[in-house]
Amino acid sequence: MKYLFTSKESYSNIFQSVIMICGGNKWIFFTAVAVAIPTVYFSYQRYQQRRNQKKKIARLQADVLCQISQAQASGKRNNEPKSYSAQQSNQNNHKSLATEDHTTQGGEEQVSVGLEFHLPNPQKHRDYSRIHGPPVGLSSQTSQPPSSRQRRARPAFAAGDEGGGARVSVQFPEEVARARVAAEVAAEERARLRREQDQAFQRSLEEDQIKAAILASQQDEEERAERMVIEESTRLAKLEEDRQADLAHKKALIPPEPAKAEQCCNVLFKVKSDCSQFRLNRRFLSTALTSEMFLFLEAQEQLHSQEFILETAYPRTVLVKEKASAQTFTEAGFCPSCVMNVFVADDDDKKNVVVVDDHNY
Known part of the structure; x- marks a missing residue:
């Protein structure tokens, strides 16, 4: 080449x-x-x-x-x-x-x-x-x-x-000065970068801590809500169990309904409440006490654990449970049949209840 x-x-x-x-x-x-x-x-x-x-x-x-x-x-x-x-x-x-x-x-x-x-x-x-x-x-x-x-x-x-x-x-003074200035500028730049990195790391750490705290609080709230739901469901189940047991006990206290051939008293109950109205028919022995009507009503599913007022349709007379155990249906004049109004009482009704004497039955 x-x-x-x-x-x-x-x-x-x-x-x-x-x-x-x-x-x-x-x-x-x-x-x-x-x-x-x-x-x-x-x-x-x-x-x-x-x-x-x-x-x-x-x-x-x-x-x-x-x-x-x-x-x-x-x-x-x-x-x-x-x-x-x-x-x-x-x-x-x-x-x-x-x-x-x-x-x-x-x-x-x-x-x-x-x-x-x-x-x-x-x-x-x-x-x-x-x-x-x-x-x-x-x-x-x-x-x-x-x-x-x-x-x-x-x-x-x-x-x-x-x-x-x-x-x-x-x-060479000029070159030495330029080198010194360049070294100082480089040192300041490194320090600035280090400060920015430290600040960014600190901000990231604070954000992570805040997120962790929020997540922990959310988990605590969820656990608390779940615990409250479990406790409430347990309480309601316990109440329902107690209610069913009480209903069974009260139904056991009621005497059996007599046959039609026997001397009995037919009672028609007209139940009135703010939510519903319904009727109940029941035969009682004429020699039975009028307090059996209260036992019968308390054993009903719709009236359990509720306060109610029992009164005759005509003449209008309010019956009291404590005094009803002293008379029979025949003595009270309810035979052979009668109509009873049942009012589910609230607090105002309880205050306005008027108790009448025995001779008004």
């Missing part, structure tokens, strides 16, 4: 040769080209980025070398302490890698970039400084005021004798 593109053949021959290499299929060729073009483009971009980075590092190292040489020269002339120091080394005649120094001042993190190298020939760097002028961003007393371009990217330099070579610390 390399031979084809570097040869002197025409483009048509190259194109035909490439198609032959691809097996005579144009689509395979076009696919290979479509894949190769982005790959080559991005590879070239990465190559340019690495090249620019190397150039920047080289310029920075050259500027630092010039600053060190000028500082050494000015220190010798003025007999002042050197602000920059370098130590020759015959063994290490090359530039070392850049290092990062993290220091903490007042609870804040300060980032510095250090370059360690050795100067085998200081005179060479002094000559470079005289030829090319003072380096950019020199922070010594002999340097010229920086230009506007230099002020925009002014680094702060500090050097000291450490070990076998001169270690230079380069700090």
